Amino acid sequence: MLAAAAAVNSPHHARPLRSSIASEGPFGMIGAPMRFARNAEIYGEDEPADFLYQVISGVVRTYRMLDDGRRQIGAFYLPGDVFGFEATDVNLSTAEAVNDVRLLVVKRSSVTARAEHERDLASRLWMLTMRELQRVQQHSLVLIKSAEERVAGFLIEMAGRQSGQSAIELPMSRQDIADYLGLTIETVSRTFTHFAQTGVIALETARRIRFCNRAALNRLDA
Amino acid sequence: MLAAAAAVNSPHHARPLRSSIASEGPFGMIGAPMRFARNAEIYGEDEPADFLYQVISGVVRTYRMLDDGRRQIGAFYLPGDVFGFEATDVNLSTAEAVNDVRLLVVKRSSVTARAEHERDLASRLWMLTMRELQRVQQHSLVLIKSAEERVAGFLIEMAGRQSGQSAIELPMSRQDIADYLGLTIETVSRTFTHFAQTGVIALETARRIRFCNRAALNRLDA
DNA sequence: CGCTGAATTGACGGACATCAAGATGTGTGG
DNA sequence: CCACACATCTTGATGTCCGTCAATTCAGCG
Numbered sequence: 212m213l214a215a216a217a218a219v220n221s222p223h224h225a226r227p228l229r230s231s232i233a234s235e236g237p238f239g240m241i242g243a244p245m246r247f248a249r250n251a252e253i254y255g256e257d258e259p260a261d262f263l264y265q266v267i268s269g270v271v272r273t274y275r276m277l278d279d280g281r282r283q284i285g286a287f288y289l290p291g292d293v294f295g296f297e298a299t300d301v302n303l304s305t306a307e308a309v310n311d312v313r314l315l316v317v318k319r320s321s322v323t324a325r326a327e328h329e330r331d332l333a334s335r336l337w338m339l340t341m342r343e344l345q346r347v348q349q350h351s352l353v354l355i356k357s358a359e360e361r362v363a364g365f366l367i368e369m370a371g372r373q374s375g376q377s378a379i380e381l382p383m384s385r386q387d388i389a390d391y392l393g394l395t396i397e398t399v400s401r402t403f404t405h406f407a408q409t410g411v412i413a414l415e416t417a418r419r420i421r422f423c424n425r426a427a428l429n430r431l432d433a
Numbered sequence: 434m435l436a437a438a439a440a441v442n443s444p445h446h447a448r449p450l451r452s453s454i455a456s457e458g459p460f461g462m463i464g465a466p467m468r469f470a471r472n473a474e475i476y477g478e479d480e481p482a483d484f485l486y487q488v489i490s491g492v493v494r495t496y497r498m499l500d501d502g503r504r505q506i507g508a509f510y511l512p513g514d515v516f517g518f519e520a521t522d523v524n525l526s527t528a529e530a531v532n533d534v535r536l537l538v539v540k541r542s543s544v545t546a547r548a549e550h551e552r553d554l555a556s557r558l559w560m561l562t563m564r565e566l567q568r569v570q571q572h573s574l575v576l577i578k579s580a581e582e583r584v585a586g587f588l589i590e591m592a593g594r595q596s597g598q599s600a601i602e603l604p605m606s607r608q609d610i611a612d613y614l615g616l617t618i619e620t621v622s623r624t625f626t627h628f629a630q631t632g633v634i635a636l637e638t639a640r641r642i643r644f645c646n647r648a649a650l651n652r653l654d655a
Numbered sequence: 656c657g658c659t660g661a662a663t664t665g666a667c668g669g670a671c672a673t674c675a676a677g678a679t680g681t682g683t684g685g
Numbered sequence: 686c687c688a689c690a691c692a693t694c695t696t697g698a699t700g701t702c703c704g705t706c707a708a709t710t711c712a713g714c715g
Contacts, residue, residue, distance in 0.1 A: 298566060343566055
């Protein structure tokens, strides 16, 4: 309800009720907390890129549409992650809530202004950007591998990011995974089944995956 | 001669004779000029990432090796471009000279030190990093397209970067192009000939390409 | 002029996309 | 609480783009 109501307003129009409710994140980001319902748009292409975001809870996807209608998901952002780095003053990608999401939103200009005298804030920002750069580079390596390698790598990545126990909950759909890995939904599904048949994983539900043979999975990652 | 001699010494060991020969680049980078012969290594994986580089002349490629022996070229850097941004303190990629290259080399720590009081140097660095981020994102979009789209996009990219006349000189081999686009050398070659047969380009030599139908090329880029 | 690496061209096969149908899961209203 | 509707996921059959293997041509250089 509340989430849905908040979601219809992009953060560019919404304004926090009082600055006293602003929270401070682990990266020194002071910002307004906001909520977005499942599949709500957080920002869109061609909008001014005026904000930085930190995920409090939930998962965010960013993507770009290709002219032929295909969708390439560039990243999934999990709690703690910061996103919204854009080189230009308009967004080149769209951000959406994969499930219900709470974010910390901060104006970019206010961060850069503060970075002028807080020297280590500037270097933290630079570091975050370079981490993001590294992540994208890593991801582009994935896109030239085989379908099995991509899916195995994806599972390992996800396990590593959510306090990797022996089982993980996937918040995103098969279509999301496919668009992230540059595959089709069918190929992703088939690969999952194949992993299950060979005893590498168990599909407790479609979205809940148990790791039965971590070594085999690492080998498949190549 | 001189180039080859300089190339055997990585910049981490070489030291500029006198700081008075240091030059100032367009990005405020003050650094030592260095030369590298064709195919010489500028820096390697697992070496400490202590330097930033600006291309004065020539072309540089950066790549990462996959476990199966394949090579993924992440970028070609042309005169004016700055490279060497690494999130970790060791390099994750290798940089090599595509042809004979002259570079400006600057210690990273000296840049960050100067950025502490020169506020706009810090923001320039951040901007450069975000540009690089954007470039990598763009490139990862390429990797999910068809072979024709990748090659067309590559030609357009290259034309745009070297004062795009109606013809361009490709400094890199077909293998380099293939490893950049995630294709095989045969597919790249076949696509070139196909473009030539359909009158989109003309192969004046294998490395010199004339654009005969820019509109068609843009259409092929998708 | 022959040698060597780079580029081209051809034949073939395989991995993944596409098309199509069926199974499973989920939310909603009676 | 059940039943229906709709979305998501799975499974199967078929096609195609591009990788692989192999041979030939071309360009640069002693």
